[in-house]
Amino acid sequence: MPDVNTEPEPAAKSGRTAPTDQGEKIFAAAVSIFAEHGYHKTSMDEIAEAAGISKPTLYAYLGSKAELYRMCMRRVTEALIEAISSVVSEDLPIEEQLWRGLNAFFSFVARFRDEWRVLYQQVVWQEGPAGDEAVATRRLLLDNVTELLGRAAVRQGNPLGTDELRGLSTALVGAAESLSEGLIDHPGQRPEDTSRQLMNLLWQGLGGLLHGEVWPGVSPAGT
Amino acid sequence: MPDVNTEPEPAAKSGRTAPTDQGEKIFAAAVSIFAEHGYHKTSMDEIAEAAGISKPTLYAYLGSKAELYRMCMRRVTEALIEAISSVVSEDLPIEEQLWRGLNAFFSFVARFRDEWRVLYQQVVWQEGPAGDEAVATRRLLLDNVTELLGRAAVRQGNPLGTDELRGLSTALVGAAESLSEGLIDHPGQRPEDTSRQLMNLLWQGLGGLLHGEVWPGVSPAGT
Amino acid sequence: MPDVNTEPEPAAKSGRTAPTDQGEKIFAAAVSIFAEHGYHKTSMDEIAEAAGISKPTLYAYLGSKAELYRMCMRRVTEALIEAISSVVSEDLPIEEQLWRGLNAFFSFVARFRDEWRVLYQQVVWQEGPAGDEAVATRRLLLDNVTELLGRAAVRQGNPLGTDELRGLSTALVGAAESLSEGLIDHPGQRPEDTSRQLMNLLWQGLGGLLHGEVWPGVSPAGT
Amino acid sequence: MPDVNTEPEPAAKSGRTAPTDQGEKIFAAAVSIFAEHGYHKTSMDEIAEAAGISKPTLYAYLGSKAELYRMCMRRVTEALIEAISSVVSEDLPIEEQLWRGLNAFFSFVARFRDEWRVLYQQVVWQEGPAGDEAVATRRLLLDNVTELLGRAAVRQGNPLGTDELRGLSTALVGAAESLSEGLIDHPGQRPEDTSRQLMNLLWQGLGGLLHGEVWPGVSPAGT
DNA sequence: TATGAATGAGAATTCATTCAT
DNA sequence: TATGAATGAATTCTCATTCAT
Numbered sequence: 024m025p026d027v028n029t030e031p032e033p034a035a036k037s038g039r040t041a042p043t044d045q046g047e048k049i050f051a052a053a054v055s056i057f058a059e060h061g062y063h064k065t066s067m068d069e070i071a072e073a074a075g076i077s078k079p080t081l082y083a084y085l086g087s088k089a090e091l092y093r094m095c096m097r098r099v100t101e102a103l104i105e106a107i108s109s110v111v112s113e114d115l116p117i118e119e120q121l122w123r124g125l126n127a128f129f130s131f132v133a134r135f136r137d138e139w140r141v142l143y144q145q146v147v148w149q150e151g152p153a154g155d156e157a158v159a160t161r162r163l164l165l166d167n168v169t170e171l172l173g174r175a176a177v178r179q180g181n182p183l184g185t186d187e188l189r190g191l192s193t194a195l196v197g198a199a200e201s202l203s204e205g206l207i208d209h210p211g212q213r214p215e216d217t218s219r220q221l222m223n224l225l226w227q228g229l230g231g232l233l234h235g236e237v238w239p240g241v242s243p244a245g246t
Numbered sequence: 247m248p249d250v251n252t253e254p255e256p257a258a259k260s261g262r263t264a265p266t267d268q269g270e271k272i273f274a275a276a277v278s279i280f281a282e283h284g285y286h287k288t289s290m291d292e293i294a295e296a297a298g299i300s301k302p303t304l305y306a307y308l309g310s311k312a313e314l315y316r317m318c319m320r321r322v323t324e325a326l327i328e329a330i331s332s333v334v335s336e337d338l339p340i341e342e343q344l345w346r347g348l349n350a351f352f353s354f355v356a357r358f359r360d361e362w363r364v365l366y367q368q369v370v371w372q373e374g375p376a377g378d379e380a381v382a383t384r385r386l387l388l389d390n391v392t393e394l395l396g397r398a399a400v401r402q403g404n405p406l407g408t409d410e411l412r413g414l415s416t417a418l419v420g421a422a423e424s425l426s427e428g429l430i431d432h433p434g435q436r437p438e439d440t441s442r443q444l445m446n447l448l449w450q451g452l453g454g455l456l457h458g459e460v461w462p463g464v465s466p467a468g469t
Numbered sequence: 470m471p472d473v474n475t476e477p478e479p480a481a482k483s484g485r486t487a488p489t490d491q492g493e494k495i496f497a498a499a500v501s502i503f504a505e506h507g508y509h510k511t512s513m514d515e516i517a518e519a520a521g522i523s524k525p526t527l528y529a530y531l532g533s534k535a536e537l538y539r540m541c542m543r544r545v546t547e548a549l550i551e552a553i554s555s556v557v558s559e560d561l562p563i564e565e566q567l568w569r570g571l572n573a574f575f576s577f578v579a580r581f582r583d584e585w586r587v588l589y590q591q592v593v594w595q596e597g598p599a600g601d602e603a604v605a606t607r608r609l610l611l612d613n614v615t616e617l618l619g620r621a622a623v624r625q626g627n628p629l630g631t632d633e634l635r636g637l638s639t640a641l642v643g644a645a646e647s648l649s650e651g652l653i654d655h656p657g658q659r660p661e662d663t664s665r666q667l668m669n670l671l672w673q674g675l676g677g678l679l680h681g682e683v684w685p686g687v688s689p690a691g692t
Numbered sequence: 693m694p695d696v697n698t699e700p701e702p703a704a705k706s707g708r709t710a711p712t713d714q715g716e717k718i719f720a721a722a723v724s725i726f727a728e729h730g731y732h733k734t735s736m737d738e739i740a741e742a743a744g745i746s747k748p749t750l751y752a753y754l755g756s757k758a759e760l761y762r763m764c765m766r767r768v769t770e771a772l773i774e775a776i777s778s779v780v781s782e783d784l785p786i787e788e789q790l791w792r793g794l795n796a797f798f799s800f801v802a803r804f805r806d807e808w809r810v811l812y813q814q815v816v817w818q819e820g821p822a823g824d825e826a827v828a829t830r831r832l833l834l835d836n837v838t839e840l841l842g843r844a845a846v847r848q849g850n851p852l853g854t855d856e857l858r859g860l861s862t863a864l865v866g867a868a869e870s871l872s873e874g875l876i877d878h879p880g881q882r883p884e885d886t887s888r889q890l891m892n893l894l895w896q897g898l899g900g901l902l903h904g905e906v907w908p909g910v911s912p913a914g915t
Numbered sequence: 916t917a918t919g920a921a922t923g924a925g926a927a928t929t930c931a932t933t934c935a936t
Numbered sequence: 937t938a939t940g941a942a943t944g945a946a947t948t949c950t951c952a953t954t955c956a957t
Binding site for chain 6: 714745746747748749752
Binding site for chain 3: 870
């Protein structure tokens with residue numbers, strides 16, 4: 024979703040927007056409204072209207088409400104993973120990777136609030152096959168983080184078990200998700216501050232933190 | 247949770263089923279179904295049927311679907327907080343408090359799966375007054391954890407700022423919530439294992455963990 | 470319904486109100502609430518509560534909501550007819566009878582607003598047997614007025630046909646009913662003023678009125 | 693009333709039923725059923741079925757039951773006022789105006805029974821905004837009559853006070869409404885007869901009538 | 916007798932989804 | 937292709953009425 028907010032060329036050629044734009048308009052509208060009202064309280068009428076098309080057209084493109092939502096999730100997930108991956112190169116020191124990753128994540132949340140909310144909402148979605156897919160979408164993010172940590176562990180010469188790794192990344196993602204709410208609720212808050220909070224916890228652990236140790240990578244007062 | 251908060255009615259009169267039983271039946275059914283289908287996909291018909299009563303009776307007891315859900319949340323929250331508070335006494339060493347708290351939490355989740363899911367679902371509920379209450383309910387949990395950490399920090403001689411504390415507890419709760427999903431999905435999994443994973447992360451930090459340090463309270467190989 | 474507002478002896482004998490009082494309480498409550506909300510928007514719960522009894526007791530007394538309403542109507546109708554009849558004695562001059570009757574009617578309306586509204590509401594009630602009875606109750610009033618006019622006509626030596634009489638009384642009652650709304654809406658308004666307006670119209674006719682003739686019985690400026 | 697206000701759609705396109713037809717069908721059905729059962733005992737299901745459409749369609753057109761009823765009232769009121777106004781031209785003698793007006797009114801009632809009943813029912817409607825509108829609708833009729841009488845009074849060189857005028861028209865409308873019931877109940881009855889009855893009362897007054905005087909415009913024996 | 920508790924039947928309203936054009 | 941119009945299927949909530957005690 025690096026395309027979000029992409030205004031399709033200042034001057035639209037003719038009177039008709041290209042077919043692809045249709046799709047973009049739909050997604051933009053859907054994401055915005057899903058984020059605002061949640062899946063269930065969002066009606067297809069709303070989306071159609073916001074997208075400036077008719078409902079039958081909407082259905083022609085996506086087939087069903089659930090499918091549309093899933094598509095939104097998929098796009099957002101991909102964009103988020105891309106946003107993180109692009110700044111976390113394997114050859115950086117592990118701390119640096121972590122720091123950059125967190126920063127990328129919280130920046131994404133702060134910048135694409137609606138997109139993030141669409142993702143966050145589906146945390147608990149339990150409806151048969153549709154839900155499975157939704158869960159799978161979410162797992163994608165987790166897999167990426169797990170892989171990241173796995174590589175890091177190996178590099179530190181201390182390979183962890185699969186379960187161990189999974190647990191760590193699950194915890195990490197959960198912590199990040201939870202903190203993201205603060206960014207959503209207080210638009211003024213700076214993503215770096217949130218990153219640092221989490222980085223401190225992750226790197227020093229509570230044990231260290233309570234003894235006044237913080238992650239040396241950022242000065243407590245620095246930004 | 248059927249056992250929590252059940253005041254056994256000072257004197258059970260005669261053979262007539264005590265009115266409270268109805269209430270319990272309703273809550274049991276509601277929690278179970280809300281957990282299964284989520285708030286929106288759950289109909290009052292379903293709950294009434296599961297509770298073995300008629301819909302009007304259901305409404306007589308709880309007033310409205312939203313109210314019923316809120317009541318469920320409130321009960322579960324209280325039970326959860328009670329479960330944690332009862333094992334975390336202030337005079338214990340801070341590590342011990344943390345360990346016991348996590349254990350109590352994950353045990354609760356494992357034991358009262360449905361109850362926990364009801365709570366977890368409301369993560370994203372943004373509808374006027376009903377939503378406000380839902381958010382408040384959730385905040386209660388967070389407040390308790392924050393207070394816990396606050397006391398701990400003070401005891402360690404390193405009082406943290408409000409924001410700092412809030413951030414830590416938010417992260418902690420998020421991590422725990424996230425890990426709880428594993429317990430839900432794999433009923434065989436032992437809560438202690440999950441606790442230990444998180445304890446390790448919390449106490450040693452990722453930094454330590456990756457160097458093979460684990461929380462000394464549990465042996466790395468121990469189950 | 471001369472009993473309306475009759476507070477059943479300052480000191481209720483024992484702890485239990487006499488059974489008859491039950492009935493009165495019920496009617497008082499019913500009339501008040503029917504008047505306030507109308508038949509359909511009034512619930513039996515409301516009436517029971519206002520009467521200070523339980524719903525089963527309410528049903529024990531009256532059998533059904535429709536029956537209760539009909540009883541209310543019947544009582545009010547009788548009270549109204551009594552109020553009018555008691556001041557219209559046959560041996561008075563016809564004009565005087567008319568004037569007194571109108572005055573009695575509008576005074577009743579002004580004094581027993583709720584009671585009157587119960588009667589007025591059922592103007593259009595068309596539900597099989599229940600409605601028939603309701604219409605019959607209303608007809609009672611009309612019959613009385615018709616009879617009044619009939620006697621008057623005979624005394625004036627100009628007996629009118631049945632249809633003619635019926636038409637006149639129907640018109641008269643309708644006019645009075647319609648004017649009663651003003652009394653209901655403006656509690657300060659004096660019943661005599663309304664009576665005089667109608668008396669002028671009835672006695673002089675529009676033809677006369679428009680030429681400045683008024684019923685000589687009351688001076689235009691007088692009360 | 694199906695004929696009133698029907699703008700025949702500038703150009704009926706093809707074989708597709710014009711959308712307006714739906715609207716007409718709905719109104720026809722609604723008026724008929726509201727007249728039959730009254731507002732409260734009428735269900736939207738009934739109306740939808742009678743109109744040969746589905747409930748959602750019904751809602752798409754009118755929004756809500758109350759709104760639908762209000763629309764019906766409005767239409768009927770307008771039609772009635774139009775029916776009367778169209779025959780009462782200001783330059784006619786006052787008697788003639790009155791006579792024609794009454795005739796138009798009773799003819800309307802006789803011809804559009806259901807329509808009239810819809811209007812007559814709302815006499816007592818006291819629920820917030822919906823009720824306000826209902827009362828306003830009724831007042832419209834009253835205002836028109838008041839204005840009529842006002843002009844007449846002025847022309848007769850005897851202008852009446854506002855209250856006086858209002859009282860007269862209120863009485864007149866009430867009398868007419870009341871008499872209309874006879875036309876409803878006895879379909880065979882001729883509107884002119886009812887008009888004449890009321891005209892006699894209005895023009896001669898009871899005083900005159902009882903002395904055998906009748907409005908000279910119609911012969912006493914004439915039908 | 917009096918009632919706390921329960922309910923069958925129904926009512927308004929909404930929404931994802933699909934024709935006919 | 938794109939859509940105005942239509943709907944089947946629910947869903948929340950209410951109320952007159954009745955048992956069991």
